[in-house]
Structures are given as C-alpha cells and as structure tokens.
Amino acid sequence: MFKYYFLVFFLHMQSIEQVPVLMWETNQELNSTLGKYSPLESKAHDLRTIISRIFKRKIPIIVYLEETLSLEDLIIRNEYGSTIFPGLSSFINSFNSYFMPYAENPIETIEEIASPVKKIDSSSFHDYNNWHELATLVINLKMIKTNESRENMLKKHDFTILQMHSKFANMHTHIFSIFTARYPSWIIPEYSERHNFKKLLQSESESESEPPTGTPTETKVVPIVDDKNLLLVISGNGEYSSDNGAKFSPVTLSRSDFSIKDNDMTLSLDGGGVKVTFIIVFGSDGFWTIENITLDEKPISFDEIAVPMNFSYHCSNLVLSNEATKQILKIIGFQIQPFKDEQEQQQFGDAYDCVGFVSIPICSGIFIVSILLLILFCGIVSMMDIETADRYDDPNGKVFKAYVEYS
Structure with missing residues (x-):
C-alpha cells in the first residue's frame, strides 16, 4: 500500500511547477510625488493572496509569460558582468516591486483569480488596442528559434517587455505587471556553453531597434x-x-x-x-x-x-x-x-x-564519478582478498567432541 501512496505523492509533485515570479506596480501619480510606495499594503508572501488583493482594487494586470524560466536564467551575466535583463532591472529600481524565487503554478493561479483573462502573442501586441476593456492580459513571449541562443532570446524578451510596458503606461497611469513562466527550465542556459567557448564580443546589428530613452545601455564594442x-x-x-x-x-x-x-x-x-x-x-x-x-x-x-x-x-x-x-x-x-x-x-x-573554464556541473560530475570509482576500487580490492579455504572436515575421520565437566 505504501508504494501506491508514494506514487501518488510523486505524481502530485510532478504536477506542481515552481517558477520565479517578478511583480511590479506602476502608478505615475504616486511615483512622481512619493517615489516608491507600498501598493500591496500587506506582508503576505503568498501569490494567491497578492493577486486577490490586487484584483479587488480593480487594477489592470499584465502578465508577461515565458514558456520556461528558472532562477538560473535571472542571474545570467554577460561578458562585462551586466545583467541580460536591463529593462526588468530598471522596473525594480524605479517602481515598487516584489520577487518570489519559487511559486507553484503561478499562471493557473492568475487565471483562476483575475478573470476574465485575454491571451495574445507578443508579436501581435502592436496591433492590439482593446486591452483597456479587460481586467487581465496575458502576453505569451515568443519561443526560441533553432539558430538562436537562449540568452539572446531572453535579452530580446526583456526589450519587448520594455516596449510593451511603455505603450501600456501611456494608456493607463496605474498598472500591475507580472513576469513569470509556465514551466521551469532545469538547465543553466549559456553557462553550459563556457567550456573553452565564449559569447561573441562583436556588437549586435545596428539594424535592431534602439531602446527607449532612459533605458540602461551597455557599452558597445566596435571592431578596430x-x-x-x-x-x-x-x-x-x-x-x-x-x-x-x-x-x-x-x-x-x-x-x-x-x-x-x-x-x-x-x-x-x-x-x-x-x-x-x-x-x-x-x-x-x-x-x-x-x-x-x-x-x-x-x-x-x-x-x-x-x-x-x-x-x-x-x-x-x-x-x-x-x-x-x-x-x-x-x-x-x-x-x-x-x-x-x-x-x-x-x-x-x-x-x-585562452583560459579553460570548468563549470559547476562538470565539477559535480567529476566528484560523483570519483566516488563511484572509489567504491568500485574498494569492491575489487575486497574481492581479491577473498581466499579459498585450505582445511576441511574429514567425513571418515574421528569426530571431535567437546566435553564439559561439571564440578
């Protein structure tokens, strides 16, 4: 019976998707006069409680939804030590924000509480002008292309979020925004590619759109x-x-x-x-x-x-x-x-x-393999120490008996 309970528990844990959630609230009037303020008016650390209170205040909610996202994605740094999310970093520094490293099935919680929900793709947001009629808008960010790295995809998504946020801020002075994902990504993107390979130092194409004024920019590297x-x-x-x-x-x-x-x-x-x-x-x-x-x-x-x-x-x-x-x-x-x-x-x-790089997964693999080799070595040594018995009882010989004398 116990194994069935274990199976049910395992399936339940598999159904729970824990992904990071970043939330920030933009109120142009309050931010211009008071700077950062406390929009949640609570110390709740539960996503359901936060969404419920925001929804009751009739604040428009925008959800920027990745297909996969993990905490490792948010700590990626480029060659110069800068984050690949300059737009999200500017929101954290400018507005009141709240970050949850792990939340269980956030998109399901949002769809359950903050209904009605309208879903669109990020590629069509420029043509979408009816958002003011809805309470909640979920924007699906485009998935990675086959010839594009995950880091570049996340950088483009950050810029896309910045563009969309600027457009929605012109339509509403008060917005509650959420950045999260459907599923976790259990690999460390780009960090796994650092074995003797580095990201290009070559600057991106000048044909790409320039970020809005006030956006944190990185120093461009020009070929000499x-x-x-x-x-x-x-x-x-x-x-x-x-x-x-x-x-x-x-x-x-x-x-x-x-x-x-x-x-x-x-x-x-x-x-x-x-x-x-x-x-x-x-x-x-x-x-x-x-x-x-x-x-x-x-x-x-x-x-x-x-x-x-x-x-x-x-x-x-x-x-x-x-x-x-x-x-x-x-x-x-x-x-x-x-x-x-x-x-x-x-x-x-x-x-x-010019310098080799050993990542944490490589070190972990070497450590585990070393332990397994040590166990194998001990087992082989123990087997080699086994000796064949050289003395046996003679079935036709005299039987030895032990006598116990009682005094």
Whole structure:
C-alpha cells in the first residue's frame, strides 16, 4: 500500500511547477510625488493572496509569460558582468516591486483569480488596442528559434517587455505587471556553453531597434579591424609598461597596417608609445595560428596559439611581455578571427578561449564519478582478498567432541 501512496505523492509533485515570479506596480501619480510606495499594503508572501488583493482594487494586470524560466536564467551575466535583463532591472529600481524565487503554478493561479483573462502573442501586441476593456492580459513571449541562443532570446524578451510596458503606461497611469513562466527550465542556459567557448564580443546589428530613452545601455564594442579577411575586436583600453610593470599607462590601440601574402597575414596595431604586430598563418591541417608577435619590432615569447578554422580566438586579458626590453602590454577583451576567403559581412565564429573554464556541473560530475570509482576500487580490492579455504572436515575421520565437566 505504501508504494501506491508514494506514487501518488510523486505524481502530485510532478504536477506542481515552481517558477520565479517578478511583480511590479506602476502608478505615475504616486511615483512622481512619493517615489516608491507600498501598493500591496500587506506582508503576505503568498501569490494567491497578492493577486486577490490586487484584483479587488480593480487594477489592470499584465502578465508577461515565458514558456520556461528558472532562477538560473535571472542571474545570467554577460561578458562585462551586466545583467541580460536591463529593462526588468530598471522596473525594480524605479517602481515598487516584489520577487518570489519559487511559486507553484503561478499562471493557473492568475487565471483562476483575475478573470476574465485575454491571451495574445507578443508579436501581435502592436496591433492590439482593446486591452483597456479587460481586467487581465496575458502576453505569451515568443519561443526560441533553432539558430538562436537562449540568452539572446531572453535579452530580446526583456526589450519587448520594455516596449510593451511603455505603450501600456501611456494608456493607463496605474498598472500591475507580472513576469513569470509556465514551466521551469532545469538547465543553466549559456553557462553550459563556457567550456573553452565564449559569447561573441562583436556588437549586435545596428539594424535592431534602439531602446527607449532612459533605458540602461551597455557599452558597445566596435571592431578596430573589419576587413574582408580579418575581424578584430578589443573591448577596452590597453595598459603599457616599459619598466617591467612598475608603472602602467593606458593606451588606445588602433589599426596601423594590415597585409595579406599567400597564406600569411600581418597585422600591426599602434598605441602611440608601443606598436604590436601579429603574423597569422593558415595551416594545411585545418588550423590557423599566430606564429609571431612583436613589440616595437622585437619578438616576444608566448604560448602557441592554434585555433581551428572558422573559430575565433578570445582572451579577456591578453598579456604580451618582453623580458629583454622590460616591455609589458595588456590588451583587454581581445578577440580575433582571420578568414581565408573574402566575405562581405564578417561575424565571429565560436570562440576558442585562452583560459579553460570548468563549470559547476562538470565539477559535480567529476566528484560523483570519483566516488563511484572509489567504491568500485574498494569492491575489487575486497574481492581479491577473498581466499579459498585450505582445511576441511574429514567425513571418515574421528569426530571431535567437546566435553564439559561439571564440578
């Protein structure tokens, strides 16, 4: 009987979907005069209670609904340590907000309490003008494309939410907004891709819409070499020292020379007080290599850089030093990729990183495998210690008896 109870309990837990929920309330009149205020007027931490009280106050409710979302998605950071949700972060900083890391089936709770509910897709919200007639609007955010990373999808959804919120704020001065999902995503997006591969440093296409005024923006990275045969990006100013690191001064590197001869490329960057030259060679083994690097025309020693074809090379902090001349040059956010054939529009391929990365799942897997191997080793050693008995009772011999004397 117990196993049936366990099965029922397991199925019940499977039916409960726990996803994060972010809520914020926008009241233009109160926010303009009082700043942040307490719209919920309660210390309730139960989603059902919060939605019930908001619905009783006749406040329009907008639900931005992802298909899958987990707490790991909200803590993703890009190459510069910034969140991929600048729009949601601005809501948290500007309005009264409340965050629940885990809520059970939030969309079902919302549909049950805040009815009637109208559902539309995010692609059609520009053509939707009848929202003011409804109490609750659920907007389904578009799912990921096959050739698009989850991080890019979430960044686009954040921008879409910002656009929709601006439009709805013009229609209503008082709005209660919710960002949540139907199901949890049990993988850590993009973090699982950091094994020797990094996100591109190349800036996004300029054809995309610019964010509204006041939106937190990230520093754009502009290629300093954008040739048909080479793409090079440096995300920050370099640092140069001519006294073996005793004193560094900032330098801004720019392209000074670039030439191609057969399978060799020569690239020179000038930083005013220092000039660095890279010699790139296309090999017949399917790799391209940086065979020589010079500082002020003096060669330096460095670890071999060999990268597969159609891959880029990335290093967050590329350090070039010459012990003989005591020169040190640090290049921040260095990413480079040569192209053997000319292409009109260059884009970085997957990046081969100069520093290996071991993620938490990899460490967990190694730890578990180590324990299993230890158990297997102990078992094998124990089995090898088993010895065959070398003495047996003789069935035809004298039977030994134990006598007990009583005094």
